[in-house]
Amino acid sequence: MTASPWKEVTNLKxxxxxxxPAYNEELTIGSIVLLSRKYGDVLVVDDGSSDRTSEIAKEAGAIVIRHERNMGKGQALRTAFEYALSRGYSIVITIDAxxxxxxxxxxxLVEPIIKGEADIVIGSRYLNGSKKEIxxxxxxxxxxxxxxxxxxxxxEVDSQSGFRALNxxxxxxxxxxxxxxSIETDMIVKASDNGIRLREVPISVRYDVPKKHKKNPISHGLGVLASIVGLIGYKRPLLLFGTLSIISFIIAGILGYLALEPYYNGGRVYLTQAIGAGIFVIIGIQLFIAGLTLNVLAKMVGE
Structure with missing residues (x-):
C-alpha cells in the first residue's frame, strides 16, 4: 500500500x-509560519517591512532573512532560492504571507514531486471550483x-499562483x-524552455484576508502584463511585432476611410486624418520589419 503524501512529507521534513516572501505582513505571518512548520523548515524573507513582520516570524520559529529595503517579490524569491541551494534542500515550497x-x-503540492511526476508543481485555483470565489x-x-x-x-496554467513546489x-x-x-511568469517560461516538468494540483484560495489590496490591482496587473509582453517580444518577436503591425494597419485603414469618405460624397479630403493614416502605415511597416529582423536574431541566438 502506498504511503500517504502526508506521511511522506513528515518523513522528508x-x-x-x-x-x-513577506512585506508588512505582521497580521498574518505568525499563523502562516506556525502552520507551515509541520511540513519543514520555514524561511521568511522580509522584504524591507516597516512593521513587526521579522520579529513575529522569528517568534513563530522561522528563519528570517531581511532586506534593508523593499526590493520586490522577485528578489525575495531569488534570495530564498539561493539559501535553499546553499543548504541542500531537496524540495522548496513558496507560499504567500x-x-x-x-x-x-x-x-x-509535494506529492507529484515525491512520486517523480513533476519538477515544479503549481497550486491552481481553477481545478476545484475556487475560480468562482475570485x-x-x-x-x-x-x-x-x-x-x-x-x-x-x-x-496554460494558473500563472499568478504563488503557492508552488520545486525540486x-x-x-x-x-x-x-x-x-x-512577474517572477512567477518568468519561472513558467524558463521551465518550458529548459524541459522542466510542470504540473498543477487543485488548491483553495481565500480572498477575505487582511490587507488584501496592498497594491492597486490595476497598476499591479498592468505591470505584470508589461513584463509578460516583454518576454513575448524576446521569445517570439514576430508574433508581438506582427500583431502590433496589424493593429497599426487597421488604425491606418480607419483614418484613411475617415479622410476619404467625405471626398466621395462631394466634399473634400480631411488632411489631418490622411496624414495620420500615412503615419500609421509607416509605423506598421517598420514594426513588421523589426519583427522579422528580431525573429531571425532570436533563431540565431537559439542555435
Missing part, C-alpha cells in the same frame, strides 16, 4: 524548505495574464530574472 493559501495543502475584476485580469503567459511559454533539480536549472510578481 528535514529536506523541505517553506519559503514565505497574506493568508490566501492554506499551509495544510502543502502535501498536495472577484470578477481579478478573474478578468487573471484570464488576460494566463493567456499572455501561454503565448510566452506554450503552457532541487528545477532550482538549479532556473535562472530567474523577473522583477516583482
Amino acid at each position: 528535514n529536506d523541505v524548505l517553506i519559503v514565505i 497574506d493568508g490566501q493559501h492554506n499551509p495544510d495543502e502543502i502535501p498536495l 472577484p470578477l475584476y481579478r478573474r478578468v485580469g487573471l484570464w488576460v495574464l494566463n493567456k499572455t503567459t501561454k503565448v510566452a511559454s506554450s503552457v 532541487k533539480s528545477a532550482l538549479e536549472k532556473l535562472d530567474l530574472r523577473g522583477d516583482g510578481y
Whole structure:
C-alpha cells in the first residue's frame, strides 16, 4: 500500500524548505509560519517591512532573512532560492504571507514531486471550483495574464499562483530574472524552455484576508502584463511585432476611410486624418520589419 503524501512529507521534513516572501505582513505571518512548520523548515524573507513582520516570524520559529529595503517579490524569491541551494534542500515550497493559501495543502503540492511526476508543481485555483470565489475584476485580469503567459511559454496554467513546489533539480536549472510578481511568469517560461516538468494540483484560495489590496490591482496587473509582453517580444518577436503591425494597419485603414469618405460624397479630403493614416502605415511597416529582423536574431541566438 502506498504511503500517504502526508506521511511522506513528515518523513522528508528535514529536506523541505517553506519559503514565505513577506512585506508588512505582521497580521498574518505568525499563523502562516506556525502552520507551515509541520511540513519543514520555514524561511521568511522580509522584504524591507516597516512593521513587526521579522520579529513575529522569528517568534513563530522561522528563519528570517531581511532586506534593508523593499526590493520586490522577485528578489525575495531569488534570495530564498539561493539559501535553499546553499543548504541542500531537496524540495522548496513558496507560499504567500497574506493568508490566501492554506499551509495544510502543502502535501498536495509535494506529492507529484515525491512520486517523480513533476519538477515544479503549481497550486491552481481553477481545478476545484475556487475560480468562482475570485472577484470578477481579478478573474478578468487573471484570464488576460494566463493567456499572455501561454503565448510566452506554450503552457496554460494558473500563472499568478504563488503557492508552488520545486525540486532541487528545477532550482538549479532556473535562472530567474523577473522583477516583482512577474517572477512567477518568468519561472513558467524558463521551465518550458529548459524541459522542466510542470504540473498543477487543485488548491483553495481565500480572498477575505487582511490587507488584501496592498497594491492597486490595476497598476499591479498592468505591470505584470508589461513584463509578460516583454518576454513575448524576446521569445517570439514576430508574433508581438506582427500583431502590433496589424493593429497599426487597421488604425491606418480607419483614418484613411475617415479622410476619404467625405471626398466621395462631394466634399473634400480631411488632411489631418490622411496624414495620420500615412503615419500609421509607416509605423506598421517598420514594426513588421523589426519583427522579422528580431525573429531571425532570436533563431540565431537559439542555435
